[in-house]
Amino acid sequence: MAEVILKSVGKLYPGGVRAVHDVDLHVRHGEFVVLVGPSGCGKSTTLRMVAGLEEISEGTISIGGRVVNDIAPSDRDIAMVFQNYALYPHMTVGQNMAFGLERRRRHGSVVRSLLSPSYAAERRSEGARIQARVDEAAGLLGLQPLLHRMPRELSGGQRQRVAVGRAIVRDPAVFLFDEPLSNLDAKLRGEMRTELRVLHRRLGATMMYVTHDQEEAMGLADRIVVMKDGLVQQVGAPTELYDQPVNRFVAGFIGTPTMNFVDGTVERDGGGVALRWAGGRIPLPHCTALATTRAAIGIRPDTLVPTADGAFRGTVQSIEFLGDRADALIESHGVRLNARVPTNIARSLREGESIALGMPAVAHVFDGDGFRAV
Numbered sequence: 001m002a003e004v005i006l007k008s009v010g011k012l013y014p015g016g017v018r019a020v021h022d023v024d025l026h027v028r029h030g031e032f033v034v035l036v037g038p039s040g041c042g043k044s045t046t047l048r049m050v051a052g053l054e055e056i057s058e059g060t061i062s063i064g065g066r067v068v069n070d071i072a073p074s075d076r077d078i079a080m081v082f083q084n085y086a087l088y089p090h091m092t093v094g095q096n097m098a099f100g101l102e103r104r105r106r107h108g109s110v111v112r113s114l115l116s117p118s119y120a121a122e123r124r125s126e127g128a129r130i131q132a133r134v135d136e137a138a139g140l141l142g143l144q145p146l147l148h149r150m151p152r153e154l155s156g157g158q159r160q161r162v163a164v165g166r167a168i169v170r171d172p173a174v175f176l177f178d179e180p181l182s183n184l185d186a187k188l189r190g191e192m193r194t195e196l197r198v199l200h201r202r203l204g205a206t207m208m209y210v211t212h213d214q215e216e217a218m219g220l221a222d223r224i225v226v227m228k229d230g231l232v233q234q235v236g237a238p239t240e241l242y243d244q245p246v247n248r249f250v251a252g253f254i255g256t257p258t259m260n261f262v263d264g265t266v267e268r269d270g271g272g273v274a275l276r277w278a279g280g281r282i283p284l285p286h287c288t289a290l291a292t293t294r295a296a297i298g299i300r301p302d303t304l305v306p307t308a309d310g311a312f313r314g315t316v317q318s319i320e321f322l323g324d325r326a327d328a329l330i331e332s333h334g335v336r337l338n339a340r341v342p343t344n345i346a347r348s349l350r351e352g353e354s355i356a357l358g359m360p361a362v363a364h365v366f367d368g369d370g371f372r373a374v
């Protein structure tokens with residue numbers, strides 16, 4: 001079982017930077033887990049600790065039931081794919097893909113040649129086995145026509161595919177990816193994302209993946225780990241994070257376009273609890289337990305719909321047409337609201353004109369400390 005378990009893992013870099021605090025995470029066998037968060041939140045450090053490229057300052061990491069804190073990267077049964085591909089420029093694609101296993105074979109053969117008289121034959125059959133593994137991985141990734149090319153003769157997308165192929169050939173217990181698609185253009189990134197997802201399903205392998213791009217995380221992950229300032233904010237399936245963000249940070253980080261927030265003060269009277277904001281009073285019927293004096297309503301842009309008697313009255317600042325839908329920016333009493341509306345509705349809107357948007361049935365409420373209130 002290739003599970004990865006992090007228990008109270010922390011990282012303190014020399015010089016006093018606390019990059020990771022007290023991370024608990026259980027990556028299940030065959031699961032695709034994506035660590036996501038803004039730059040500097042500690043996601044690469046976490047992955048590099050799993051890989052053994054950074055020492056673990058606190059806690060334990062185990063892979064496949066074995067604590068690996070003091071085990072060298074080469075003995076952890078992992079394969080890592082980096083943003084910069086890290087291919088050997090003087091080797092062909094095929095040689096690059098075979099490299100890890102060939103190195104092991106050469107190392108092993110020195111020992112075995114002393115112990116076994118039939119080592120030459122064994123060595124040949126191992127060579128054939130490695131070649132078969134390379135061919136299989138090349139087949140999975142459509143790399144066969146490129147096996148004899150040099151890395152400089154490949155596009156960025158092809159190089160990254162070779163780097164993934166090299167990892168597959170090693171048949172590791174766990175695949176680790178550190179922003180592998182960041183150097184590719186947007187279209188290719190989208191295509192590679194789909195390929196990786198399909199590959200994950202076919203291999204059934206445990207994968208941990210780091211990205212700063214929440215859309216990539218949403219598209220790839222079985223579960224997402226959202227990090228901020230070295231702390232895990234929430235762990236959950238993409239839909240769980242989208243529908244039930246535990247705090248305002250996760251709510252604002254996950255989802256495109258970004259969630260709208262309407263800030264105000266909490267009013268309690270005979271009519272129940274409500275949010276008083278610059279544009280009026282919004283009842284919060286399910287928030288009777290709200291303990292803070294300030295709060296915010298979070299509204300997804302695709303749930304804001306123009307309606308004649310809507311709660312949010314304002315002016316259309318801009319409209320961006322995106323094909324089947326459009327993004328309208330509306331200013332309402334000093335609050336900027338993004339509404340994602342179908343194109344046929346957007347066509348009837350005019351920049352500079354008045355508009356009213358209805359309060360959606362599904363809205364999120366965060367207390368004054370940013371925690372989810374309902």
Ligand code: ADP
Pocket residue numbers: 013014015017018019037038039040041042043044045046
């Ligand atoms: P992310 O991958 O989320 O962008 P990192 O894990 O690379 O973040 O970095 C987390 C924090 O640790 C940052 O504040 C970064 O500056 C710091 N950091 C990263 N590597 C080192 C290092 N080798 N020495 C000191 N501080 C580091």
